Amino acid sequence: MLRKALLSTLAGSWAVLAIKCSLGNHCPKESPCCSQYGECGTGAFCLGGCDPRMSFSLDSCAPEPVCKGSTTKFDTLDSVMDIGKYLGDDSKAQWVSQGEPATHDGSVLLTMPKDSVGTVLASTSYLWYGNVKAKLKTGRGAGVVTAFILLSDVKDEIDYEFVGADLETAQTNYYFQGIPDYHNSGNISLSDTFHNFHEYEIRWTPDRIDWLVNGQVGRSKLRKDTWNETSQQWQFPQTPARVQLSIWPGGLASNAKGTIEWAGGEINWNDEDIQKAGYFYATVAEVTIECYDAKNGPGTHNGKSYTYNEAKGTNDTVVDGNKSTVLGSLDATGLDMDKGKKKKEDKAEPQQPPKKEGKNTIPGGVNGAQGQDHSGEPKAGAGGSSGGGSKDSGGGESGDEAGTGGDGQDGSTSACDSKSFNQNCDSDANSNNNNSSKGKSGGTKASASALAMVIAAVALFWL
Numbered sequence: 001m002l003r004k005a006l007l008s009t010l011a012g013s014w015a016v017l018a019i020k021c022s023l024g025n026h027c028p029k030e031s032p033c034c035s036q037y038g039e040c041g042t043g044a045f046c047l048g049g050c051d052p053r054m055s056f057s058l059d060s061c062a063p064e065p066v067c068k069g070s071t072t073k074f075d076t077l078d079s080v081m082d083i084g085k086y087l088g089d090d091s092k093a094q095w096v097s098q099g100e101p102a103t104h105d106g107s108v109l110l111t112m113p114k115d116s117v118g119t120v121l122a123s124t125s126y127l128w129y130g131n132v133k134a135k136l137k138t139g140r141g142a143g144v145v146t147a148f149i150l151l152s153d154v155k156d157e158i159d160y161e162f163v164g165a166d167l168e169t170a171q172t173n174y175y176f177q178g179i180p181d182y183h184n185s186g187n188i189s190l191s192d193t194f195h196n197f198h199e200y201e202i203r204w205t206p207d208r209i210d211w212l213v214n215g216q217v218g219r220s221k222l223r224k225d226t227w228n229e230t231s232q233q234w235q236f237p238q239t240p241a242r243v244q245l246s247i248w249p250g251g252l253a254s255n256a257k258g259t260i261e262w263a264g265g266e267i268n269w270n271d272e273d274i275q276k277a278g279y280f281y282a283t284v285a286e287v288t289i290e291c292y293d294a295k296n297g298p299g300t301h302n303g304k305s306y307t308y309n310e311a312k313g314t315n316d317t318v319v320d321g322n323k324s325t326v327l328g329s330l331d332a333t334g335l336d337m338d339k340g341k342k343k344k345e346d347k348a349e350p351q352q353p354p355k356k357e358g359k360n361t362i363p364g365g366v367n368g369a370q371g372q373d374h375s376g377e378p379k380a381g382a383g384g385s386s387g388g389g390s391k392d393s394g395g396g397e398s399g400d401e402a403g404t405g406g407d408g409q410d411g412s413t414s415a416c417d418s419k420s421f422n423q424n425c426d427s428d429a430n431s432n433n434n435n436s437s438k439g440k441s442g443g444t445k446a447s448a449s450a451l452a453m454v455i456a457a458v459a460l461f462w463l
Contacts, residue, residue, distance in 0.1 A: 053311045061334050062333070064325065065305060067130060098119065099117075147248070172218070206299060243289060
């Protein structure tokens with residue numbers, strides 16, 4: 001489908017066309033890894049969010065680091081690494097970032113400057129059942145969405161989402177392999193989420209999910225109530241998932257009408273927070289991850305890594321093993337983990353993204369993919385959570401697509417720059433605008449490239 005795309009690039013980088021991937025359209029061998037955003041590449045595409053079902057083969061994705069219990073106090077960014085530098089060694093960073101996190105007053109700010117698509121933090125290790133708590137304040141304003149979620153590589157998902165126009169509601173949801181179902185949503189009422197810290201918790205076992213706010217259970221879901229007679233499956237989240245915290249513009253003017261309505265209206269880029277702070281922001285003080293303590297699968301963390309041995313992507317296909325999780329470079333994939341690995345004498349040099357091969361090495365996305373769009377509007381890409389609006393406890397608009405079950409856009413491409421942190425190819429926004437002095441930045445600055453726009457124009461001509 002023709003879409004107007006304006007590229008945002010890192011200075012001096014090459015813009016390339018990303019091949020789309022889905023269950024019906026796997027990635028090619030030369031770019032074998034299907035990212036969280038439904039595009040093929042190497043390097044970071046093969047790490048967190050890489051969907052083995054849509055990749056060239058099950059072993060195209062790098063193995064996932066097993067669960068490690070931890071408590072992160074975000075008074076510094078020492079535990080956070082930029083996605084362009086992370087190669088899969090979770091001993092070097094507990095979190096990877098896209099966008100521009102900043103520290104302020106003992107917490108990390110997830111920032112969203114004017115005309116950007118926000119910031120996301122994702123854990124480097126995977127939780128295969130267990131508890132996760134996040135002490136945070138949400139963003140505010142129409143169109144501003146804050147999210148605290150668990151998301152697996154096969155798109156099982158458990159959510160808290162907060163719409164900035166309604167600061168007294170936590171929207172909860174869950175998904176099995178990204179298949180939309182508006183019946184899965186439910187709301188929890190609480191006090192002002194922007195001015196007040198609340199502790200949000202997800203307790204997840206093989207048989208139950210509990211959503212808690214400040215230690216009180218606000219909602220529960222039992223696995224026994226999720227049986228789907230047609231597919232003969234429990235449609236219940238069950239595979240190793242990363243913790244993700246994000247702020248993103250659901251009310252972006254270029255978004256679908258239903259998305260904008262769900263997000264509380266079109267975003268005002270001249271809002272008070274933009275004028276005073278330089279950005280919209282959510283505030284995260286602390287995150288605690290507690291691993292599920294199973295002696296036998298599912299839910300173990302005995303080895304080094306999780307992999308899948310079947311494409312059906314259920315908990316009985318997860319292998320808790322000892323395969324390495326570390327790529328040799330951003331040219332490497334699960335098929336060749338050591339490709340581009342530096343020799344010992346070269347180790348002092350920092351890892352640099354490849355510049356001449358024209359490959360996608362750092363995943364981007366489309367349609368505001370920093371966050372999971374649960375407005376009920378269809379999204380580009382392969383599956384994901386494209387449905388199940390949480391407007392009230394009875395649900396909202398149903399999804400218009402069959403989630404990950406669709407064939408996607410066979411062989412199509414999108415003009416997303418592989419080196420950009422722009423998660424929205426429908427705008428010229430990127431999330432690396434200058435922060436104000438109120439927060440110490442941990443992000444990477446970026447600027448638009450004339451070369452990128454020329455390439456984008458040529459690409460769109462041939463779409």
